Amino acid sequence: MYIAQAFKYHYGFWRYIIGIIIVAIGLTLGQIPWTFAVFMEEGFNMFAMPQTELMTSLESNFSLFLLLLSYGVGLAALFFAVKYLHQQPILALTTSRKRVDWKRVIFSFLITAILIVGGILIGYLLEPENFQWNFNLVPFLILLVIAVIFIPIQTSFEEYLFRGYLMQGIGTLVKNKWVPLLVTSLIFGGLHIANPEVATYGYFIMASYIGIGLLLGIITLMDEGMELALGFHAANNLFIALLLTSENTAFQTHSVFKDISTPELLGWEVFIELLVVYPVVLGIFAKKYGWTNWKNKLFGKVEKPETLKLSEEP
Structure with missing residues (x-):
């Protein structure tokens, strides 16, 4: 139902291609302030600097604000494409319900x-030597304001793009659910390949990015809407930004703690995340919202409603 409702609007796949171009232009324009600020700080040297150094060229709160600002422009560009290119209401991109279920988002x-x-608390209790107290009241309060306002915008952009726009676009093209689930998860994970974490820990960490993409995609398909995915992604990024940072993360923040452990990837941590934490999350949501018919919702066909008129074709 969630994917199929895109059939009610202009769903020709060529429109999605143009839409992605519009979003890419929006993101590029949105990154101009950050790029200009770094250029003013580093000059032409910025073009020879590795990404890890570029990310620390500016004061961390200022850099975070400018980086997150670009996602706001990207989200506006995406909504523009959905409204004017597809003539689709944002509600239909968000959920199959009659209105957004904010209780789901909050839960x-x-x-x-x-x-x-x-x-984070368990990690601190088990290996306190890997954590450095990093709390500084004024910078933290500034971080808190920036993070609370802009991180949900960043995560909402990613959810609307991957679990919304691309999920529906690919789904209406291939007429099934498992292909858009897999493709959007792989693209979502692949776009993180340039993150400093990958250079530090190796490509095995890509399993974590792809895994969270699969989790959010499964949640969206099972629940027939993005509300749970929106809440999960926002909380994940927000609390990590506020509580823990390291020199090897994409976002450097004035968080409460700083991870000073030796940069090595422990495979068991990724396996716990993929094979324990994520299944627990799915179990909680499945129990709470009474999910059934998993096979059809994840692998079934996407059928065009018979009630659509010819005038509603792409």
Whole structure:
């Protein structure tokens, strides 16, 4: 139902290609302020600097604000494409329900916040030598304001693009659910390949990025809407930004703690994330919202509603 409702609007795949171009232009324009600020700081040397150094060229709160700003421009560009290119209401891109279920967003946000805070607390208790107290009141309060306002915009952009726009676009093209689930997850993970974490820990960490893409895609398909995915993604990025940073992360922040452990990837941590944490999240949501018919919702066909008129073709 969630993917199939895109058939009610202009769903020709060529429109999605143009839409992605519009979004790419929006993101590029949105990154101009950050690029200009770095250029003013580093000059032409910036073109020879590795990404890890570029990310620390500016004061971290200022850099974070400018980087997150680009996602706001990207989200506006995406909504523009959906409204004027597809003539589709944003509600139909968000959910198959008659209105956005904010209780779902809040529930998912709280569950994820508990998992993130709990995970960091357990890590601190088990290996306190890997954590450095990094709290500084004024910079942290500035970070708090920036993060609370702009990180949900960043995560919403990614959800609307991958679990919304591309999920529906690919789904209406191939007429099934598993292909858009897999493709959007691979693209979502692949776009993180330039992150400093990959250079530090190796390509095995890509399993984590692809895994979270699969989790959010499964949640969206099973729940027939993005509300749970929106809440999960926002809480995940927000609490990590506020509580823990390191020299090897994409976002350098004035967080409460700094990870000073030796940069090596422990495979068991990724396996716990993929094989324990994510299944627990799915189990909680499945129990809470009574999910059934998993096979059809994840692998079934996407059928065009018979009630559509010829005038509603692409």
